[in-house]
Amino acid sequence: MKILLIGYGKMGKTIEQTALAKGHQIIGKIDHSNTQELRKYTAANTDVAIEFTHPESAFSNISYCLTQGIPVVSGSTGWLDKYEQAEALCAENKGAFFYASNFSVGVNLFFHFNEYIASKMKDYKEYSVAIREVHHLQKVDKPSGTGITTAEGILSSYKDLSGWVSDNPEEKTKLNIASEREPDVVGTHIVTYSSEVDKIELGHIAHTRAGFAEGAVMAAAWLQGRQGVYGMKDMLNL
Numbered sequence: 001m002k003i004l005l006i007g008y009g010k011m012g013k014t015i016e017q018t019a020l021a022k023g024h025q026i027i028g029k030i031d032h033s034n035t036q037e038l039r040k041y042t043a044a045n046t047d048v049a050i051e052f053t054h055p056e057s058a059f060s061n062i063s064y065c066l067t068q069g070i071p072v073v074s075g076s077t078g079w080l081d082k083y084e085q086a087e088a089l090c091a092e093n094k095g096a097f098f099y100a101s102n103f104s105v106g107v108n109l110f111f112h113f114n115e116y117i118a119s120k121m122k123d124y125k126e127y128s129v130a131i132r133e134v135h136h137l138q139k140v141d142k143p144s145g146t147g148i149t150t151a152e153g154i155l156s157s158y159k160d161l162s163g164w165v166s167d168n169p170e171e172k173t174k175l176n177i178a179s180e181r182e183p184d185v186v187g188t189h190i191v192t193y194s195s196e197v198d199k200i201e202l203g204h205i206a207h208t209r210a211g212f213a214e215g216a217v218m219a220a221a222w223l224q225g226r227q228g229v230y231g232m233k234d235m236l237n238l
Helices: 010-021 034-041 055-067 079-091 105-121 145-154 210-223 231-237
Strands: 001-007 026-030 048-051 072-074 096-101 128-135 164-166 175-181 187-194 198-208 228-230
Touching: 001 010, 001 175, 010 026, 010 187, 026 034, 026 198, 048 055, 048 079, 055 079, 072 175, 072 210, 079 096, 079 228, 096 210, 105 187, 105 198, 105 210, 105 231, 128 145, 145 164, 145 175, 145 187, 210 228, 210 231
Parallel strands: 001 026, 001 048, 048 072, 072 096, 096 228, 128 175, 164 175
Antiparallel strands: 128 187, 187 198
């Protein structure tokens, strides 16, 4: 595949290494220093774009790709208030869009088990539920996209909770997501069910970014020849 990388930070560099090792070609690397060069890339010279940028630029990058007929895989977080607009753009342009808050196969199995456990635990009111996520100091958004996806999986069963809240454990009507930022942490997510007598935990701890990069490149290859909006559940058949 001819891959355009939009975003060339830690994640972009890891994706580059993974893609090259698999025999793919990196035809361009866009970051904050050369954003204007994005306009050079179209469906005529690009098989797929893999986009990992900041919340303020993600939707613009995705929109450009969709209007140019470039299939786009995005892992950017913090922009999902415009997700429905991206879906509409994809449909309007008969494009291909793959979004995941986390591309790790292990994390997506964690999401799957999280939803199942929540569907059972909702009947045991003596247990309170909370989420804790830990990332590196450069992580801009709080809570993480993975933390939000984890919360949504729980909220689909916990109808008595009105949504999620960030770093406010005193808000009892919402699911609290505690966010911590520490040096050299790739990503940790832990769901805890606590009662007066015991505690149940489900967690995922990433040791390297390689799992995220593998999943993103896998998604880029899977998206070839498809049309529509997809996610990890589609690719992994979960």
